[in-house]
Amino acid sequence: MHWADVAAKALSHKGDKHIVSTGITPSGEFHIGHLREILTGDMIARAARNAGLDVEFVFVVDTADPLRKVYEFLGPEYEQFIGHQLGSIPAPDADGNPDWKRFEEGWTYGDHFLKPFLEALEQIGVRPRIIDNLESYQSGKFDALAKIACDRADEIREAIERISGRELAEDWFPWSPLDSKGSLDGVKVTGYEYPLVHWHDSHGVDGTSDISKGEGKLPWRIDWPAKWGWIGVTCEPFGKDHGAAGGSYATGREIVQILGHEAPHPLTYEWISLKGQGAMSSSAGNTIGPIEALELVPPEILRLLVAKSKPNKAIEFDTGMSLVNLADEYERLAARDYTSELANEELSRRQRVQVEDAAGAMRMAAVEEGKVAQATAVTFRHLALLAQTKTTDDAVWDSLRHAGAIEQPTQSLIDRLTRMRAWIDSKHFPLEMKISILDAPNHSALAELNDDERSVLNSLAKALEDCEWNATSIGAAIPQSAKNMELSPKAGYRAAYAALMGKERGPRLAPILAEMDQKKIVELLNACAEHIN
RNA sequence: GGGCCUGUAGCUCAGUCAGGUAGAGCGUCGGACUUUUAAUCCGAUGGUCGCGGGUUCGAACCCCGUCAGGCCCGCCA
Numbered sequence: 001m002h003w004a005d006v007a008a009k010a011l012s013h014k015g016d017k018h019i020v021s022t023g024i025t026p027s028g029e030f031h032i033g034h035l036r037e038i039l040t041g042d043m044i045a046r047a048a049r050n051a052g053l054d055v056e057f058v059f060v061v062d063t064a065d066p067l068r069k070v071y072e073f074l075g076p077e078y079e080q081f082i083g084h085q086l087g088s089i090p091a092p093d094a095d096g097n098p099d100w101k102r103f104e105e106g107w108t109y110g111d112h113f114l115k116p117f118l119e120a121l122e123q124i125g126v127r128p129r130i131i132d133n134l135e136s137y138q139s140g141k142f143d144a145l146a147k148i149a150c151d152r153a154d155e156i157r158e159a160i161e162r163i164s165g166r167e168l169a170e171d172w173f174p175w176s177p178l179d180s181k182g183s184l185d186g187v188k189v190t191g192y193e194y195p196l197v198h199w200h201d202s203h204g205v206d207g208t209s210d211i212s213k214g215e216g217k218l219p220w221r222i223d224w225p226a227k228w229g230w231i232g233v234t235c236e237p238f239g240k241d242h243g244a245a246g247g248s249y250a251t252g253r254e255i256v257q258i259l260g261h262e263a264p265h266p267l268t269y270e271w272i273s274l275k276g277q278g279a280m281s282s283s284a285g286n287t288i289g290p291i292e293a294l295e296l297v298p299p300e301i302l303r304l305l306v307a308k309s310k311p312n313k314a315i316e317f318d319t320g321m322s323l324v325n326l327a328d329e330y331e332r333l334a335a336r337d338y339t340s341e342l343a344n345e346e347l348s349r350r351q352r353v354q355v356e357d358a359a360g361a362m363r364m365a366a367v368e369e370g371k372v373a374q375a376t377a378v379t380f381r382h383l384a385l386l387a388q389t390k391t392t393d394d395a396v397w398d399s400l401r402h403a404g405a406i407e408q409p410t411q412s413l414i415d416r417l418t419r420m421r422a423w424i425d426s427k428h429f430p431l432e433m434k435i436s437i438l439d440a441p442n443h444s445a446l447a448e449l450n451d452d453e454r455s456v457l458n459s460l461a462k463a464l465e466d467c468e469w470n471a472t473s474i475g476a477a478i479p480q481s482a483k484n485m486e487l488s489p490k491a492g493y494r495a496a497y498a499a500l501m502g503k504e505r506g507p508r509l510a511p512i513l514a515e516m517d518q519k520k521i522v523e524l525l526n527a528c529a530e531h532i533n
Numbered sequence: 534g535g536g537c538c539u540g541u542a543g544c545u546c547a548g549u550c551a552g553g554u555a556g557a558g559c560g561u562c563g564g565a566c567u568u569u570u571a572a573u574c575c576g577a578u579g580g581u582c583g584c585g586g587g588u589u590c591g592a593a594c595c596c597c598g599u600c601a602g603g604c605c606c607g608c609c610a
Contacts, residue, residue: 025610037610062610165535165606176608184608219608244605245536270538271604312538313546314603325545325559332558350548350556357547358557381571402569433571479568493570507571 001353002360003310004047010265011048011055011235018053020045021233021264022128023060023224026086026110028071030117032302032317033272035124035290039306040237040269042126043364048235050363059121059128060227063087063110064137064217066184083185085178085217086110087134110134120290124299125367131231133223137214145226145259146211146218147194149174152258159254160221164246173197177209177216184216221248225256228264235265237311243268269311274318288319296423297323298416299367301330307364319428327380333362335375376413378405380420381433385507387420388435389515399511435507437516441528442502449498454532456482456495461525469518475510499528 001009011018022041024034038059045057063086070078075096081089090103091112099107110132121127136142149156153174161168173189179201186202195212209215218226227233242248243266253263274288293302296319305326309315316322338359341347347355362373378400386396396417400406406413423429446454463481467473482492497506500513500521513521 023610027610065610066608068609169608172608220610221608224610239610240538240604242605242610243537246606247537248610268538309546314539316545322545329545329558348556354547354557379572382569385571399569405569435571475568478570483567489568490570493568497570503571505570508569510568 002047002307002357002364004043004307004364005051005360007044007235007265007267008047008051008053011044012051012053014234014265016053018048018055018234019058019232020048020055020235020237021058021060021227021231022237023062023133023227024117025062025065026113026117027065027068028073028113029289030113030120031289032293034117035120035293035302036269036272036306036315037237037239038121038126038128039124039303040267040311042128043307044235044237044267046364046369049369057126057128058131058231058233060131060133060231061110061114063108063132063134064214064223065133065220067109081109083179083183085134085182085184087132088182116289116291120294123294123367124290124302125369133227134214136230137217140212140214141230142214142218142223142226143195143212145229146175148259149218149222149226149255150192150194150197150211155258156222156255159258160251163251163254164221174218174222175209175211175216176219177207179203180205180207221251222255224248225252225259225261225263228252228256229259229261233264234262235267237267237269240268240270240312267311270314272315272317274316288317293319294419296419296426296428297327298412298419300365300373301327303367304330304333304361304365307361319423319426320430321432323423323428324380324384324430324433330365330373331375331379333358334373338362374410374412376406376410376416378413378416383417383420384424384433385435387417387424389507389512393417435512437500437512437521438502438524441499441524441531443531445498445502445504446528446532448504449495449532452485452487453491453494453498456485456487456491457499457525457529457532459484460492460495460499461522461529464513464518464525465522469514471510471514474513475508478509499525 020041022037024030024037041057041059045055048055065086066083067078067081067086067089069082070076073096074092075098077098078092081098087108087110089109090098090100091107091109093099118130150173156174157168157172160166171188173192175189175192175197176184177187177189177197177199178184179187179199180203181201188200189197190200190206191198195210197209197211197216198206199209200206217223228236238249249266256263305315305317336358338355341355342352342359366373383396386399390396390399393414397406397409400409409417460478460481463477463484464474467477478492478496479489480492482489482495494504496509497503500509
């Protein structure tokens with residue numbers, strides 16, 4: 001069973017109606033690590049729906065969280081906003097300075113980072129109900145539960161201290177009021193009678209905060225269970241940082257009971273890291289955003305990345321060769337017929353599980369829920385080759401038609417080619433996939449050739465010199481040059497690849513050579529032949 | 534110090550919850566396809582299941598210990 005189906009099954013034991021929730025703080029650029037959170041939730045919701053449950057998927061945007069520090073992409077002016085809520089401060093402009101003008105129009109820091117992420121989600125087929133946390137506080141959604149938290153502050157303090165093993169400050173209070181400047185930092189609570197919390201701030205000012213109007217927020221460890229309560233969350237995936245013993249889920253599951261609700265079914269997931277660069281971190285500049293990723297990778301393949309790995313497995317992502325392998329794996333999986341595979345009675349239990357997991361992963365990878373992926377009959381590798389050798393899209397389609405792979409390009413294939421071209425032009429495209437013809441003989445590659453293959457070089461140079469310079473003639477000339485010497489065509493290809501590309505094998509040479517200068521190619525071949533003799 | 538996760542074929546992993554002959558994909562190697570040679574098809578290769586004990590008729594799986602890697606125990610996502 002696919003991991004999402006396992007989770008759905010667990011939910012089905014608890015009831016028929018479910019709310020799967022995810023949440024992210026929009027403190028900076030979103031990256032594909034965040035995508036795991038939201039895709040994990042989306043996939044559980046799909047699986048639950050599949051299992052006949054009534055399920056809603058929500059995404060809480062934590063705009064009530066304060067700005068923690070002046071990040072590297074922010075100008076020094078942001079110093080004044082430290083401690084202020086992300087949904088109540090201006091967004092950075094292109095230079096990292098506060099964009100006051102758009103702020104007046106209602107464009108906040110939170111919006112700035114959220115908007116592109118939501119567009120990415122749209123493309124990737126995730127359409128959650130969005131809940132703005134700051135707005136939820138201000139409209140009183142937290143009111144009732146925040147009241148219980150404040151009324152029963154001692155019990156909550158005891159739970160946090162016992163479970164997390166840390167000691168809370170003497171003046172700790174389960175409500176963080178906004179101070180006279182609008183910051184959550186450095187405020188001391190001096191008294192409480194619902195709905196007012198009295199405080200003394202770091203500027204020496206005294207004031208009151210109205211809980212029911214969201215003039216402040218619950219500290220994170222209470223904020224989370226309170227959300228579970230008022231939203232009615234029954235399942236929530238979260239990063240392994242929250243899952244640790246003494247972490248916020250451990251305290252949350254107990255606090256939520258004090259608040260009069262049940263804890264949601266948890267699912268901890270591992271991080272996605274960039275290969276060789278460790279965990280993703282905006283400050284280290286080694287992030288890749290969902291938007292950037294989608295410019296290179298089709299959404300269903302990005303979904304497969306998350307779908308095929310069980311949540312507790314760390315994912316290593318990179319935009320080079322593993323992407324090619326992932327994409328080709330997608331094609332292979334799409335080409336299989338799972339129904340007939342599963343009909344085979346002779347499958348061992350183990351094999352059956354493997355087939356089921358593959359089928360499940362593909363079901364979860366589909367951008368449109370319930371849609372069955374169609375194999376495109378064109379691998380990523382092949383498309384990469386065509387995109388590099390054909391300047392126009394039409395030429396690519398012609399080539400594929402000619403090969404009998406397609407009749408008309410589908411929309412998804414057209415999208416894929418567009419992304420492929422973007423990928424090729426980007427810094428991410430792996431050298432290994434780049435097609436290049438040598439300028440000078442590659443000695444070590446030539447040394448690998450056997451005597452037969454070497455002997456073809458002269459004949460090959462001559463054949464190409466004499467042939468008409470188009471793909472068809474070149475294509476005929478390469479094997480013919482070997483046949484002339486009573487050798488198998490293989491010898492001709494081997495010789496050609498070693499001489500022209502410095503490799504043992506490669507993509508079809510003829511169409512590539514046809515785009516190049518005949519004289520140069522012949523010269524290179526002659527130089528290689530000479531080198532050998 | 535306390536806790537969680539991970540360790541299985543060259544690589545990526547499944548199989549661990551419900552113990553019953555070690556599984557896939559990729560890679561590699563070989564063959565076929567006499568010109569779609571990054572393709573396709575067929576075949577083969579490949580593992581002291583991190584290590585040591587224990588329970589059991591039987592352990593990758595359960596229990597105890599141990600080693601290695603990652604993470605958490607900060608008003609923190």
